Amino acid sequence: MISFPKQVDREKRLHQAIAFWIARIISYSILLILFLILFFILKRGIGVINWEFLTAMPIDGMTKGGILPAIVGTLYLVLMSMIIAFPVGVLSGIYVNEYAKEGAIKQFVKMMTNNLAGVPSIVFGLFGMALFVNRLGFGASILAGSLTLALLALPLIIRTTEESLKAVDDTFRHASYALGASKLRTIRKVVLPIAFPNIITGLILGIGRVSGETAPILFTVAAYFLPKLPQSLFDQAMALPYHLYVISTSGTNIQASRPIAYGTAVILILIVLGMNLLANFVRSHYSRKVKMK
Amino acid sequence: MIMKNSLLFTALCLLGYACGGPGSSATKSITVKGSDTVLPVAQKTAESFMAANPGVSITVVGGGSGTGLTALMDGNTDIAMSSRDLKADEKLKLQDKQIEFEIKTLAVDALAVIVHPSNPVQRLTREQLEGIFTGSITNWKDLGGEDAPIVVYSRENSSGTYEFFKEHVMDKKNYASSVLNMPATGAIVQSISQTTGAIGYIGFAYMTPEVKPLEVSYDQGQTFVGPSMESAKDKSYPISRPLYYLYDVKNAEKVAAYMDYVLSAEGQQIVEQVGYIPLSK
Amino acid sequence: MKRLVERSAEGLIKACGFASALTVLLIVFFLFKEGISFLNSSPVEDHHALFVHSGNPVTQLEEGQIKDLFDKKINHWKQLTDYGHPVVLLTANDLERLFTPEQLGNNLEYLSACVAHYIDTVPGTLAYFSERQLSLSPAIRIVPVPNISLWKFLSGRQWFPTAQPAAMMGTLPLILGTLLVSLLAILIALPLGLAAAIYLAEIADPRMRNILKPVIELLSGIPSVVYGFFGLVVIVPFIQNLFGLPVGETALAGSLLLAIMALPTIITVSEDAIRTCPIAVKEASLALGASHWQTIFRVILPYASSGITAAAILGIGRAVGETMAVLMVTGNAALMPTSLTQPVRTIPATIAAELGEASFGGLHFKALFALGCLLFLITLATNLLVERTTSKSRKS
Numbered sequence: 001m002i003s004f005p006k007q008v009d010r011e012k013r014l015h016q017a018i019a020f021w022i023a024r025i026i027s028y029s030i031l032l033i034l035f036l037i038l039f040f041i042l043k044r045g046i047g048v049i050n051w052e053f054l055t056a057m058p059i060d061g062m063t064k065g066g067i068l069p070a071i072v073g074t075l076y077l078v079l080m081s082m083i084i085a086f087p088v089g090v091l092s093g094i095y096v097n098e099y100a101k102e103g104a105i106k107q108f109v110k111m112m113t114n115n116l117a118g119v120p121s122i123v124f125g126l127f128g129m130a131l132f133v134n135r136l137g138f139g140a141s142i143l144a145g146s147l148t149l150a151l152l153a154l155p156l157i158i159r160t161t162e163e164s165l166k167a168v169d170d171t172f173r174h175a176s177y178a179l180g181a182s183k184l185r186t187i188r189k190v191v192l193p194i195a196f197p198n199i200i201t202g203l204i205l206g207i208g209r210v211s212g213e214t215a216p217i218l219f220t221v222a223a224y225f226l227p228k229l230p231q232s233l234f235d236q237a238m239a240l241p242y243h244l245y246v247i248s249t250s251g252t253n254i255q256a257s258r259p260i261a262y263g264t265a266v267i268l269i270l271i272v273l274g275m276n277l278l279a280n281f282v283r284s285h286y287s288r289k290v291k292m293k
Numbered sequence: 294m295i296m297k298n299s300l301l302f303t304a305l306c307l308l309g310y311a312c313g314g315p316g317s318s319a320t321k322s323i324t325v326k327g328s329d330t331v332l333p334v335a336q337k338t339a340e341s342f343m344a345a346n347p348g349v350s351i352t353v354v355g356g357g358s359g360t361g362l363t364a365l366m367d368g369n370t371d372i373a374m375s376s377r378d379l380k381a382d383e384k385l386k387l388q389d390k391q392i393e394f395e396i397k398t399l400a401v402d403a404l405a406v407i408v409h410p411s412n413p414v415q416r417l418t419r420e421q422l423e424g425i426f427t428g429s430i431t432n433w434k435d436l437g438g439e440d441a442p443i444v445v446y447s448r449e450n451s452s453g454t455y456e457f458f459k460e461h462v463m464d465k466k467n468y469a470s471s472v473l474n475m476p477a478t479g480a481i482v483q484s485i486s487q488t489t490g491a492i493g494y495i496g497f498a499y500m501t502p503e504v505k506p507l508e509v510s511y512d513q514g515q516t517f518v519g520p521s522m523e524s525a526k527d528k529s530y531p532i533s534r535p536l537y538y539l540y541d542v543k544n545a546e547k548v549a550a551y552m553d554y555v556l557s558a559e560g561q562q563i564v565e566q567v568g569y570i571p572l573s574k
Numbered sequence: 575m576k577r578l579v580e581r582s583a584e585g586l587i588k589a590c591g592f593a594s595a596l597t598v599l600l601i602v603f604f605l606f607k608e609g610i611s612f613l614n615s616s617p618v619e620d621h622h623a624l625f626v627h628s629g630n631p632v633t634q635l636e637e638g639q640i641k642d643l644f645d646k647k648i649n650h651w652k653q654l655t656d657y658g659h660p661v662v663l664l665t666a667n668d669l670e671r672l673f674t675p676e677q678l679g680n681n682l683e684y685l686s687a688c689v690a691h692y693i694d695t696v697p698g699t700l701a702y703f704s705e706r707q708l709s710l711s712p713a714i715r716i717v718p719v720p721n722i723s724l725w726k727f728l729s730g731r732q733w734f735p736t737a738q739p740a741a742m743m744g745t746l747p748l749i750l751g752t753l754l755v756s757l758l759a760i761l762i763a764l765p766l767g768l769a770a771a772i773y774l775a776e777i778a779d780p781r782m783r784n785i786l787k788p789v790i791e792l793l794s795g796i797p798s799v800v801y802g803f804f805g806l807v808v809i810v811p812f813i814q815n816l817f818g819l820p821v822g823e824t825a826l827a828g829s830l831l832l833a834i835m836a837l838p839t840i841i842t843v844s845e846d847a848i849r850t851c852p853i854a855v856k857e858a859s860l861a862l863g864a865s866h867w868q869t870i871f872r873v874i875l876p877y878a879s880s881g882i883t884a885a886a887i888l889g890i891g892r893a894v895g896e897t898m899a900v901l902m903v904t905g906n907a908a909l910m911p912t913s914l915t916q917p918v919r920t921i922p923a924t925i926a927a928e929l930g931e932a933s934f935g936g937l938h939f940k941a942l943f944a945l946g947c948l949l950f951l952i953t954l955a956t957n958l959l960v961e962r963t964t965s966k967s968r969k970s
Contacts, residue, residue: 095591120895212797451931
């Protein structure tokens with residue numbers, strides 16, 4: 001039996017204690033910094049938010065009034081981009097996980113969607129401008145902006161769909177096949193219902209992502225000021241992130257519009273965090289349900 | 294089942310959304326697009342014009358002079374705002390497309406050269422400004438100030454303001470590479486107000502007490518004039534430029550009421566409120 | 575009938591899968607179509623040219639030389655070639671000063687004659703005119719300007735995309751600026767993020783971990799424009815005061831902001847990597863008498879190294895493509911970066927700031943698309959790198 005001298009043992013413990021404390025301190029300082037950022041903005045912005053701020057049009061060169069058109073614009077963009085991206089993304093996820101055979105094609109599709117996830121958002125903006133705005137002639141419009149945002153959200157939805165389908169135990173599939181169900185029927189009646197809550201998580205995360213993006217909508221949809229809410233898919237729209245960008249950097253009276261900028265930032269943060277929280281809730285709620293079964 | 298419901302729901306949304314479109318044609322709608330410098334004027338005049346004419350709706354979109362002119366050529370906007378003259382390739386394109394434009398000056402913008410309020414320097418000649426922005430003068434002590442490096446702020450290289458300053462202040466010479474480019478004028482004001490050695494130029498409308506305007510001389514230092522509404526109106530302040538509205542002559546009738554309003558006494562009053570110099574009669 | 579429905583449904587699924595996969599190719603196609611056409615075009619504006627006296631022996635002028643000539647840094651032809659005359663510039667703006675309206679004619683029909691006469695009498699003239707306005711005569715000739723090559727685009731040190739008469743499209747300062755800001759951001763974020771990941775995976779109470787991890791994940795969702803806004807109002811003045819700098823918009827400010835933004839991603843990904851270390855390996859190390867810390871440092875971290883590398887590369891990829899936050903805090907001066915306390919200009923910020931004002935389909939517009947291609951290639955490379963490191967770890 002070899003035993004370390006006490007000296008070494010103590011040294012070892014001391015090292016460990018120091019290292020652990022450093023890790024602990026760093027972790028908490030990171031959290032602290034992130035919270036300080038949130039707090040800094042919330043403190044200045046939360047007081048601005050009231051019913052009028054949410055439901056009024058901007059007035060007086062956007063230094064007073066509300067941000068209704070930006071909220072509605074973001075809502076339209078999120079809705080439209082999800083209408084496009086969600087079905088396509090889910091079907092693609094089903095293809096990758098259920099239909100594609102292992103091998104070159106599956107590898108190719110996976111590689112492509114992975115790479116799509118890594119494309120910087122400004123590149124999506126460039127592409128959207130070249131294809132939707134100019135080539136297809138949509139002009140800067142909700143349609144062009146939503147299509148661009150849909151592409152951005154696509155890999156996220158594909159990946160969550162794929163992961164949630166993968167999580168469905170194969171015994172379910174085999175049982176369904178044994179009962180004589182076809183592959184499509186099995187997917188529709190057995191696999192999808194089980195995977196559905198997780199797929200929805202992807203949708204919610206996609207909404208969070210899409211509502212906060214500025215670069216892709218810069219040249220495809222964003223408007224500085226609209227007198228009315230957008231009326232059709234071919235109208236331009238205001239949007240929360242772009243609104244925050246313009247009122248914090250342009251406009252002739254920056255100081256006067258600062259409160260609006262902070263208020264807009266708070267709304268944006270609340271939407272994005274709210275969506276993430278919702279996704280977490282759906283995920284944990286569902287996993288608990290499965291355990292109970 | 295869930296799937297079906299959600300599909301139905303989205304389909305309904307889509308339908309309701311699409312149907313919203315045609316109803317809008319009852320009101321007249323005008324789009325104004327382009328230069329970020331002209332934006333505040335366009336936005337405020339649009340606001341009050343619509344208050345007086347409930348039947349009209351005016352959309353104001355920024356994006357820059359280039360965006361506005363392109364949109365005008367493609368018929369995507371009724372009025373283009375511009376803070377610069379047409380570029381050669383834009384003129385050629387117009388010729389090729391056989392579009393005839395009306396160019397109207399709606400206001401004059403005086404460019405103020407600004408520094409941090411604590412800077413002791415009060416006045417500069419055009420030649421000194423040229424030296425600063427082309428990078429041959431880099432320290433405030435050469436200009437009678439403290440021994441501190443000069444931090445130069447400018448607008449983005451594609452903006453009309455950048456071009457104008459280059460042409461009329463810098464004798465068409467290029468900016469030094471070390472110049473900081475800010476995406477918008479507001480950002481320049483913000484940065485100069487928190488940087489002691491900074492210098493930059495902004496539209497007079499953006500003046501705030503947090504920054505100090507300099508007097509400039511265009512006659513080798515004989516007379517210095519500071520930017521103000523008066524000096525710009527009587528044209529004694531040398532750095533000022535026109536701001537334009539452009540529209541297709543085919544659309545003249547559609548935009549006439551709004552154009553008249555902007556150029557009317559009332560419209561020009563708004564121009565002055567926003568901080569630009571109204572057109573002298 | 576049922577068969578048919580099923581067939582078409584399956585067809586739809588397959589079509590969607592392929593459509594999604596092909597989106598990347600579509601992006602590549604459109605991006606590169608605009609971007610590539612930029613190469614091999616002339617830096618001089620369409621239908622415009624530089625004219626000199628036919629006796630002037632200059633064979634060609636590079637963009638840099640043209641800029642120096644028009645900036646009046648080159649005053650004498652001797653500096654360029656064997657020609658003993660001082661440089662005199664002549665552009666359309668000088669016409670009014672030099673000629674009377676009668677001389678030029680109502681529709682500038684005598685412009686060619688006037689300019690030709692002027693150049694003939696002032697042999698050092700360098701004139702910049704539209705080829706449509708100016709017809710050639712024996713006294714004058716056009717100086718060729720070499721086209722923009724890929725090499726010049728990548729290695730040029732000056733970014734003056736709107737310079738007249740010849741645009742300078744050197745992207746080296748932009749490329750280096752982008753890499754500097756993102757690499758420094760990861761250098762700051764990686765050790766901190768790794769420490770936090772170790773804490774979460776190994777040290778923290780599981781209950782604590784269950785609270786902290788979702789919170790950190792939440793923070794990765796804050797929009798970049800919010801971070802940019804915060805950076806502009808807080809980090810920029812902070813950096814300026816801390817180091818007593820003349821200016822706060824620096825590479826450092828951008829890196830710091832990007833580091834904060836990258837932290838959640840790095841923490842999440844490396845924590846996942848650390849937790850893949852099998853219990854058996856850990857227990858073996860502990861059983862040999864190693865302390866928990868020694869086990870983490872000597873056993874778990876090496877085991878998770880490829881996952882951590884992937885986290886770092888992923889972080890760099892994100893940082894490289896980040897647009898709005900960087901645009902708002904780095905000052906955007908297209909300088910060759912030499913220090914951290916200097917303003918820099920990144921590729922995404924350049925695209926976002928300039929595209930709106932560039933005239934559509936023009937040289938500048940195409941150059942920005944070429945920058946987009948460059949950005950795409952950089953992120954593609956980092957993505958492939960991530961894939962390789964993670965697949966390698968899976969195999970081992």
